[in-house]
Amino acid sequence: MTATSASNEFRLWAFGDAHVGTDKQFGRSSLAEAISQSEFGGAEGGPPFDWDIAIDVGDMSGAHHSLPDDTEGEEVRKQFAALRTHRREDVYSVSGNHDRSGLSESEAWWWQKWIDPLGEHTETSGVDSAARQYPVTGTWERYSFRVGNLLFLMMSDRNEPTQTVGRGTLGGNPGGVVSGETFDWFKTMVDDNPDAIVIAVHHYVLKDTTVASGEWEGVRRNAAGAWEEHYHRPFGEGTPQGASYLYWVDSKPDSAAFEDFLAARPGRVQMWLAGHTHTNPDDNHGGKTHIEQRWGTWFLNVASLSRHHMPRTTLPISRLLTFTPGSADVRVQCYLHTSQHAPQGWYPKAERIIQLNRPFVSG
Template sequence: MSDPFRLWAFGDAHVGTDKAHGRESLAEAISQSERGGSEGGPPFEWDIAIDVGDMSGAHHGLPDDDEGRELRRQFDSLRDHRREDIYSVCGNHDRSGLDEPEAWWWQKWVDPLGQHTAFSGVDSAARRYPVSGAWQHYSFRVGNLLFLMLSDRNEPTQTVGRGTLGGNPGGVVTGETFRWWKHMVLSNPEAIIVTVHHYVLKNTTVASGEWEGVRKGPDGRWQEHYHRPFELGTPQGASYLYWVDSQPDSGAFERFLSEHPGRVALWIAGHTHTHPDDNYGGKTHIEQRWGTWFLNAASLSRYHMPITTLPVSRLLTFTPGSPDVRIQCYLHTSQYAAQGWYPKAERTVRLNNSFAGPTQETPTSTRPLDPVIG
């Protein structure tokens, strides 16, 4: 198959926040991709989309069914694609409260496994590339690309969590998820591994270093910038995956990648909203460490974090027989520059292996779940 594979990467739509300001962040981006934008941005082709999380805004509170229904309504703006062409992970603002069933809102209304079709509209049998796993970690394949989708969740050792901390901005995965991810990476040496999580790893892309998510004010106290400095919410790690297996600032993923350089080709994330030329901390939106390319694809929201938020997304084009991936930046408004492609932020990155074109799969039924490796 000679056709390129086009992956649209977006996140941080914060649907409830933008809706309160009269803007439909997700629906507008979908419409722009399929029909073009009202400010001159062109439409563009994409095969599947990756949503890196934070569909909820909820005015910085807990997501609820009203916002879920609004999310479903905006997903229904799809015309040239099916709902199942979008693959999602849970972000920190999609978490539910500590006294609620874990991630109930995200599982009900985003629902990558298609277990709540009446609410989410996701039919697992209609997936072009079927998923395998559990809500907190699942996989799917496109040719020799293996996507490992890791969701963010509440940190169980903290007594204050989602809601009070505005999302507890430090990223979290369980030990079970980390072990599953390691197993999948090590047992698929032939694959081009693409990891998707709401967060990048420490000291990879813009503002992902310790304390780089916030700023110190004239009074010497930490103040809001990219994120909010909730004292009990590990603000020092607000911009990166901070908790693994309940260990703070664990470095678990970083150590694994340093010991297996190049085994993971791409890490796609969001969380930190900013303009495409930002290089705070000496890091841009696209950087390579340990042989892995890290990409921050956020955000679709215009209003959620007003100091830094700018509606952008990325389009990755994989060409069969080539190790090169073209990464384009799309501006969804004209706040920063003309709506549409922003050539200054375009990059081409080279992977260790060439892409083998996807085999079109006929949607039939869900594949058996991958076993969890303890």
């Protein structure tokens, strides 16, 4: 199952927000179940489907007021072992806000030890960089890889050391965070590759792009007028107004750095894959759906695999993107991993065809 298969189609499975530790508390293996469903079908009738690589947009951990630990890391590796017709190296990941290590800990130690996109800790992560079908270049925080003329720019969420308040004793901010170094890298990669179809990947979408990604749209007011949990929890010492989008860039709050960059180069970044906000595929809170186009960029919220993390809105879903050589059209299908919203399997109502500004070339 590669981009050089008989059909020549390239199939990208996009998922995120497995929150493995949370679902495990309820007896559910969120990651392993989704993997098994993709390869062999689901117990409720969902069909299997072919995919060449998977993009994981982050939040493997379910840690909330705590920190991700080795026990959960071992569980993540165990669930990745559900892969049978694919390799662990066929999954390309970025870190989410729940994957962050504490401000007093070694930066991203948990992420680097157990998810390890560069294969630098094979003994714990099981990732062998030499086995990547499409090799990666970069660091744990930012890396890239190519599939034909598709250029993937993978940016992890991180704890900004200057932000000492936020999620309780964890510190850090509940809104999305990108360092100045990663933003500079992103700009350079976009400007230096004008012939590529650039696909950005981050845990968060940008402000006012997809469902509930506007200011204060991640939380809601209760009858007394106080902010309370909705899609996200309103950590009052953090920035609850920006809980649904990439809020901090280079230590600047609500920076609009990426938004301004894309607005100045409409269409240069063709797609932005993200998650973070878990909801059903028919949700259009704030007048925005899961798939929207802004500045010539298609934004896709592909979350989540979890069923129990933030249960008020969470529904296990993922997306399958099919690229056809010689075509600028990308088929985006929505897979329901349970039968809560509709029968398990493909959800035709949410299927879309999005058009890029140039055709896919497989290589």
